[in-house]
Amino acid sequence: MGTPRTALVPKREEISMNLAKLKKGGETFELVLSDPDKALEYRYGLDLDLKDIVQAEKIFKDAKRGEVASEEKMKELFKTSDFNIVARAILQNGEYHLTTEQKRKMTDAKKKQIVQYIHENAGDPKTKLPHPIQRIELAWDQAKVKIDPHVSAKDQIEKVVRALQPILPISFEYAKIRVTIPARFSKSAYSHLKSRYQLKNDVWHTDGSVTFELEAPAKIKADAYSKINQLTNGEAQIEELK
Numbered sequence: 001m002g003t004p005r006t007a008l009v010p011k012r013e014e015i016s017m018n019l020a021k022l023k024k025g026g027e028t029f030e031l032v033l034s035d036p037d038k039a040l041e042y043r044y045g046l047d048l049d050l051k052d053i054v055q056a057e058k059i060f061k062d063a064k065r066g067e068v069a070s071e072e073k074m075k076e077l078f079k080t081s082d083f084n085i086v087a088r089a090i091l092q093n094g095e096y097h098l099t100t101e102q103k104r105k106m107t108d109a110k111k112k113q114i115v116q117y118i119h120e121n122a123g124d125p126k127t128k129l130p131h132p133i134q135r136i137e138l139a140w141d142q143a144k145v146k147i148d149p150h151v152s153a154k155d156q157i158e159k160v161v162r163a164l165q166p167i168l169p170i171s172f173e174y175a176k177i178r179v180t181i182p183a184r185f186s187k188s189a190y191s192h193l194k195s196r197y198q199l200k201n202d203v204w205h206t207d208g209s210v211t212f213e214l215e216a217p218a219k220i221k222a223d224a225y226s227k228i229n230q231l232t233n234g235e236a237q238i239e240e241l242k
Helices: 036-043 071-078 083-093 100-121 133-143 154-164 183-194 218-232
Strands: 018-024 027-033 060-062 095-097 174-181 198-204 210-217 237-241
Touching: 018 083, 027 071, 027 083, 036 083, 036 095, 036 100, 071 083, 100 133, 100 154, 133 154, 154 210, 154 218, 174 183, 174 218, 183 198, 183 210, 183 218, 210 218
Parallel strands: none
Antiparallel strands: 018 027, 018 095, 027 060, 174 210, 174 237, 198 210
């Protein structure tokens, strides 16, 4: 007798999807994202309709298996099972799980935006002329600048410019402001702003508040103001310096 043939079992196809995932109270809650870029824009303060961000109005326990989250667990942990409230909590506080291709596309798009911004808003400090896009991209490659796909392009401009300046002389017109953040926002807001902008002369006060000077390219000053107000519920004191 010949050797019996082994039945070929079809390999389970991997389901590729973009997810926002939040772990809370030992439970996992997931959303399937239709537009990860808009999900990130929502997280960073843009008021968007959930219909433009998610594929379906469902909260999952395991989206790849199609397992829907328990309403009882949502009520226990979020104090509600209302889709809009739970979904917004996941988008604000959860982790974004993106496909490799999606991360690449988002990274490439953000790089293009930042390069274009530098080309349009900065120049060579000697000639006062803008740097050609190709020259900026070459310096980018030399500096081996890494882009975070989970952070908006405008929030990475300062980091990129600092990385490029040893290779490519870049001159912006800078704005300087003095900021005081109340104690209840100070640690988180200061940490967030320090990762985005150049902060100087910081002073931590005995009541827990912090005062510092922030420098940013003049054309993104409005973005810096918006970010500070967003992080402090508008309670920060901001003074423009000359």
